[in-house]
Amino acid sequence: MKRLAVLLCLLLSGSLFAQEVLLPVRFAAPPQLKGQSGSELPFFDDFCDSSSFSRWTFGGAFPNHGYAPLPPTVGMVTLDAYDADGNLYPQQLSEKVGGDTLLSVPLRLDSVFYPYPRRISADDSLYLSFYFTTGGGYGNYWERSGDTPEKDDSLLLQFYAPQQDQWHTVWRFPGLPPDSLRSWYGTYWPQVTLPITEADFLQQGFRFRFVNYCSLDNVTKVGYLANADQWNIDYVYLDLNRHCGDTAFRDVAFVNPAQSMLRDFQSMPFRQFAYSDMRDSLSLTIANLFSEELAAQYGYSICDQQGTELHRYEGGFENVPPFMPGCRYQTSPLHARPPLAFTLPVSPSESCSFDIVHSLREGVGGSSAIDRYRTRNDTVAFHQRFDYYYAYDDGSPENGYGLTSTNSVLWLAVRFPLRVEDTLTAIDLYFNTTYGQQNASVPFLLTVWDDGGGRPGNCIYQDSGQRKPCFEGFNRFVRYFLEEPLVCNGTIYVGLQQNNNVFLNLGFDRNNDASSAIFYMTSIDWQTSILKGSLMLRPCFGQRAFVTAPQVDESVAFARVWSEGSVIKIRFQVGCGQPVQVFDLMGRRVFFLPVADGCKLEVQTPSLRPGLYLVRIGTAAAHKVIVKQ
Numbered sequence: 163m164k165r166l167a168v169l170l171c172l173l174l175s176g177s178l179f180a181q182e183v184l185l186p187v188r189f190a191a192p193p194q195l196k197g198q199s200g201s202e203l204p205f206f207d208d209f210c211d212s213s214s215f216s217r218w219t220f221g222g223a224f225p226n227h228g229y230a231p232l233p234p235t236v237g238m239v240t241l242d243a244y245d246a247d248g249n250l251y252p253q254q255l256s257e258k259v260g261g262d263t264l265l266s267v268p269l270r271l272d273s274v275f276y277p278y279p280r281r282i283s284a285d286d287s288l289y290l291s292f293y294f295t296t297g298g299g300y301g302n303y304w305e306r307s308g309d310t311p312e313k314d315d316s317l318l319l320q321f322y323a324p325q326q327d328q329w330h331t332v333w334r335f336p337g338l339p340p341d342s343l344r345s346w347y348g349t350y351w352p353q354v355t356l357p358i359t360e361a362d363f364l365q366q367g368f369r370f371r372f373v374n375y376c377s378l379d380n381v382t383k384v385g386y387l388a389n390a391d392q393w394n395i396d397y398v399y400l401d402l403n404r405h406c407g408d409t410a411f412r413d414v415a416f417v418n419p420a421q422s423m424l425r426d427f428q429s430m431p432f433r434q435f436a437y438s439d440m441r442d443s444l445s446l447t448i449a450n451l452f453s454e455e456l457a458a459q460y461g462y463s464i465c466d467q468q469g470t471e472l473h474r475y476e477g478g479f480e481n482v483p484p485f486m487p488g489c490r491y492q493t494s495p496l497h498a499r500p501p502l503a504f505t506l507p508v509s510p511s512e513s514c515s516f517d518i519v520h521s522l523r524e525g526v527g528g529s530s531a532i533d534r535y536r537t538r539n540d541t542v543a544f545h546q547r548f549d550y551y552y553a554y555d556d557g558s559p560e561n562g563y564g565l566t567s568t569n570s571v572l573w574l575a576v577r578f579p580l581r582v583e584d585t586l587t588a589i590d591l592y593f594n595t596t597y598g599q600q601n602a603s604v605p606f607l608l609t610v611w612d613d614g615g616g617r618p619g620n621c622i623y624q625d626s627g628q629r630k631p632c633f634e635g636f637n638r639f640v641r642y643f644l645e646e647p648l649v650c651n652g653t654i655y656v657g658l659q660q661n662n663n664v665f666l667n668l669g670f671d672r673n674n675d676a677s678s679a680i681f682y683m684t685s686i687d688w689q690t691s692i693l694k695g696s697l698m699l700r701p702c703f704g705q706r707a708f709v710t711a712p713q714v715d716e717s718v719a720f721a722r723v724w725s726e727g728s729v730i731k732i733r734f735q736v737g738c739g740q741p742v743q744v745f746d747l748m749g750r751r752v753f754f755l756p757v758a759d760g761c762k763l764e765v766q767t768p769s770l771r772p773g774l775y776l777v778r779i780g781t782a783a784a785h786k787v788i789v790k791q
Contacts, residue, residue: 207397227419271368541776
């Protein structure tokens with residue numbers, strides 16, 4: 163069965179059969195922002211940031227940076243079997259139904275207006291292209307994420323004929339494992355290029371959409387029946403004067419999101435931080451989608467939360483080989499493995515943060531050949547936060563984790579090293595929702611162990627009463643307070659005990675590997691996890707856990723940012739109430755506002771020169787904007 167096909171198992175020593183199990187999940191869908199009716203060509207989106215939200219209606223589909231490995235450029239959009247509210251689409255088990263959709267804004271395919279107005283005809287060589295891959299990942303079984311559609315499932319591309327008010331299916335692809343895509347096409351992300359010549363489509367109000375035609379298998383085990391049949395899409399491009407072999411784009415871009423500066427954690431308490439926690443170097447994946455080798459300049463900068471630059475690295479100019487043929491990436495260590503010869507300054511504050519901003523520029527001096535898409539995918543940033551909790555995960559699950567066994571008692575623990583004494587007050591957990599929320603009734607006990615020689619030792623805390631999974635929405639942790647604060651020192655192991663063998667479906671982040679810190683036991687001995695990833699389990703320390711929300715407020719992440727002349731304009735989805743900073747392409751802060759009130763903001767800085775700028779709003783994702791004369 164499909165649902166069981168992606169389960170990753172481990173046979174333990176002894177007579178009891180036990181499993182670590184992973185199931186696919188999803189991210190939150192973005193807000194539905196409407197684009198203007200009749201947008202003109204070209205149409206392009208690589209889903210690297212929230213600027214794509216105005217080009218689509220996301221019918222349950224969700225942009226993300228990590229659901230499938232190595233997309234053409236950083237970011238993608240994923241279609242699955244959950245609707246925008248996180249519920250499975252209404253269907254009977256094994257019944258094929260339409261799942262997520264990704265619908266473009268209306269487009270002007272009747273006319274062009276530059277350099278002069280004229281009608282579009284079939285002779286204008288109008289083509290739509292996109293990259294896609296199926297869910298399930300590739301490589302070793304214990305490294306894969308998501309769920310592969312079955313051969314009877316399919317991804318559809320449909321065109322809308324405005325005058326007929328009808329949708330027409332123009333392309334369909336059956337479910338296949340990513341390894342099969344690689345075998346057939348030479349890449350895990352094949353590109354599809356389709357001509358648009360029919361008069362019914364060359365109209366004002368033309369639209370296109372992707373549809374996930376999916377199903378659920380009949381799995382009776384409680385907590386297993388969840389998400390299914392993922393498809394991932396990237397680099398959608400519609401324009402005139404193209405051809406079927408138009409597969410090369412003058413685009414040097416990042417492929418993966420920026421890394422944490424910490425070797426093991428995405429976040430940790432600053433009072434526990436030591437110089438040895440820093441990485442020696444960073445890992446970046448850079449691709450050149452052009453047919454020829456191109457020169458590019460790379461660098462990064464590190465700023466504190468006030469925007470003061472603390473460190474700058476210049477990797478200089480290096481040639482980047484074309485990605486195809488051979489699926490090659492940048493290999494120069496000055497770009498792909500830049501050193502992190504810097505340590506963060508000690509701060510007396512309990513909470514502080516730093517930003518590391520990576521940037522690419524094509525051409526020697528940045529002024530030779532123009533990188534057409536440089537405003538989108540040649541800047542990535544990581545917000546390095548130090549607060550009152552530890553986090554191995556990045557806050558977004560790609561799978562659901564659980565244990566199964568013939569035994570009725572199961573234990574799960576995650577290792578956290580404490581260098582100074584601290585008080586554990588709460589544990590943040592993220593549980594995935596399942597069909598009918600079947601896992602909501604599964605009881606467990608919060609448990610803490612001391613160190614037993616590199617694995618959990620003596621139990622030093624356990625609940626007296628049972629807890630149950632709670633759900634606050636996608637990517638929203640739930641805080642479980644300990645019955646009594648626990649003073650801890652040295653290495654501790656934080657987790658839970660189940661007095662049952664029901665699948666809990668705990669969030670599992672595939673993009674950050676902390677498997678060596680995950681332990682489980684189903685009989686008499688602890689085992690180390692073989693599953694690549696990190697559990698969405700975060701221990702919280704001190705009084706701040708009582709007064710601070712268990713997750714970052716991302717409500718401002720979907721702000722609209724644009725420019726009018728030399729003025730940067732920002733419109734928030736809700737009132738902001740957070741700091742706003744503007745950085746230039748090399749990471750220098752050119753504007754800072756401690757608190758932005760209201761729903762609108764205009765940045766009017768006379769010193770802003772024409773070019774690309776990065777706008778950071780609070781702790782939300784960065785937005786890129788071009789300032790013109």
